[in-house]
């Protein structure tokens with residue numbers, strides 16, 4: 577049985593004040609390390625740390641606290657591991673800065689998170705691993721499935737590099753232990769961003785045997801929750817510890833507090849359009865242009881979000897005067913004119929549909945349709961709104 581370290585990706589989040597941190601001013605790291613024994617350092621991804629920062633990490637945590645740290649994006653995203661671009665020197669510089677943590681036994685692993693654009697390239701990976709300072713442990717996180725193959729595992733075993741096991745929308749949750757450490761990251765399964773996600777009990781339970789498997793295979797397993805919005809990471813991490821039978825009484829108490837705080841939190845208010853439909857006569861609606869029609873059905877915040885969705889994320893499968901079928905990312909949208917029915921399946925839809933408002937996905941579909949079609953559709957819905965139904969897909973299937 578190996579050792580298991582579970583924690584969160586980062587600790588400096590404003591929205592953790594309340595559910596997790598008691599006050600704004602106190603050192604968050606000191607408070608965090610009272611509860612968790614490990615953390616992932618995220619800030620090193622954006623820039624090399626200063627000496628003072630590293631000394632702070634050392635000083636404000638108990639002696640048995642252990643970190644993992646992300647490699648600078650200069651190495652992983654800009655130079656894409658290419659040793660011909662001076663990656664060896666960059667690694668040396670970074671490792672030298674992290675040395676105080678390493679010497680004090682407080683550095684578990686360095687994490688190389690690759691960009692999605694970096695596809696399978698064995699020679700590139702091998703040259704990177706061959707210049708990686710051998711006194712440091714490394715875990716590599718892919719964002720492209722092409723890497724998940726035998727050659728990669730063999731190379732990682734040869735260099736004692738850990739494959740990063742992930743829970744996220746891009747890769748399957750494959751468990752593969754390739755070194756004496758195992759490394760797991762829970763990113764969340766949110767639409768956008770992934771990290772705004774609260775894992776349900778069943779979803780965590782599915783991970784229990786997987787984590788147990790890594791603990792059986794590796795000397796040390798590190799696992800981090802990165803779904804940091806609203807301190808979900810804190811709650812889910814403590815829940816995972818509990819399910820694995822690896823939770824301390826103090827952590828159990830914190831778990832309860834966070835849970836209660838999140839439960840008592842006011843729910844997001846239902847959407848409120850900037851133009852109220854009831855203020856208009858059918859003749860007026862029939863004279864309105866696209867922008868105003870949209871403002872009847874979607875509030876400004878959601879319109880803004882709809883505009884943030886990329887065109888290529890929308891697939892219009894069918895657009896006729898009778899039926900609109902589309903997908904936005906992994907969500908489906910059906911507007912069935914003859915049955916006066918809109919079907920959709922995102923989480924926000926459960927807030928929008930009861931008040932007959934539209935979410936950003938449906939909004940984006942309307943924006944992508946030929947404007948004339950969208951206008952005539954919205955006029956139709958606007959003038960006969962009582963007859964229209966806004967429903968989730970599930971109800972339809974049942």
Ligand SMILES: [Zn+2]
Pocket residue numbers: 907920921922923924925935936937938
């Ligand atoms: Zn939606």
